[in-house]
Amino acid sequence: IIETVNLDKKYTVGDSVVHALDSVSLGIEEGEMVAVTGPSGSGKTTLMNIIGCLAQPDSGSYKLNGQDVSRMAKDQLAEVRNRQIGFVFQSFSLIPRISSLENVELPLLYTGKLSAKAEAREALAQVGLEGRMNHEPNQLSGGERQRVSIARALVTHPSILLADEPTGNLDTKTGEEVLELFTQLNRKGLTTIIVTHDPEVSSRCKRVLRMIDGRIIDDTLNSSN
């Protein structure tokens, strides 16, 4: 369902070049649960942004459902981003002056619905935040913002979940509840890719990709799963 060939991405800052992605090729099947690990700065977020159709590589190809993403028309790309992919951002990216309920409702409004308060409320309940529906992002704790971001990614019932460090601000118990939620959804067919620094999380994924300096250096199966 996700296939990349020789993805390359460089950034230039002043006269130094950062080789964020170096010839990255991977294939992910529908229904897989994959962890992406690696040191800070190894290119994980850059890779996720390309897979999530939020950024373009400098070279190399990315096929989603057999279609070359770089050849997709603008409105088809928007459709993919809104309906097929749920994205949990590493820095949450919530909209400041609206409530968490409204933040979670937004992706459904983008699909054309006029109102989706009930669905948004259910998504927030799934991450234990029904009691924080009316709070704006600056009225939430760090871990609560992270969970609103997770609820927002799931509310459209996407077919692919891309979660960039979804438990970094959560205590062990709450993080476990989130991981259990992801596992249940994966069993029902949600293709799941989780960037994580937490060995507890990567050990729960069937497959683990390890990155260093913009390259995938390891692709292993967790035998226990």
Add this chain to the structure above:
Amino acid sequence: IIETVNLDKKYTVGDSVVHALDSVSLGIEEGEMVAVTGPSGSGKTTLMNIIGCLAQPDSGSYKLNGQDVSRMAKDQLAEVRNRQIGFVFQSFSLIPRISSLENVELPLLYTGKLSAKAEAREALAQVGLEGRMNHEPNQLSGGERQRVSIARALVTHPSILLADEPTGNLDTKTGEEVLELFTQLNRKGLTTIIVTHDPEVSSRCKRVLRMIDGRIIDDTLNSSN
């Protein structure tokens, strides 16, 4: 050095009241290394903001170095915040359009220095980011932003370090390096309070305070340290 008595803090959102801090009393001696743990939403950041003189409690008292913080004059409070306390924010709070070098230099400029590029560079080197000096925050990975925030907290050589989840976005190895840095500084006398969800981090602190629902329910010593 830090002494709070019956700190209380409530937030009102609509017609619901959140009891973020409930009668919190604690005493921390100079040179201690203390971890603060607890579930998401238990009041840790709220407590740190009061200790860091960034917020006021609704009731209760807070003495820093024997002085009642609520009675301090504005300029004395500013002095304390700029010179005595280093704060690593849970959401980093870097200034967007300036480089990481300039971000780290800023606290020293606030103390009256005209320029502090050398000190800022050294602080960035301590967290492994000399190669990212010229990057602006949006040109950094999540873990790099977190480390710039740590460098900024340490550049003024504070006497108290308040770190709110300083390793949440770091891989195990980089997080270990940061913890080792904190440990070295603590041995030289830096009073250190670390909010953390990571048992690896709290196990490295001599003392662990555990919070639930705005209260401190546990105050234990780590025997191995």
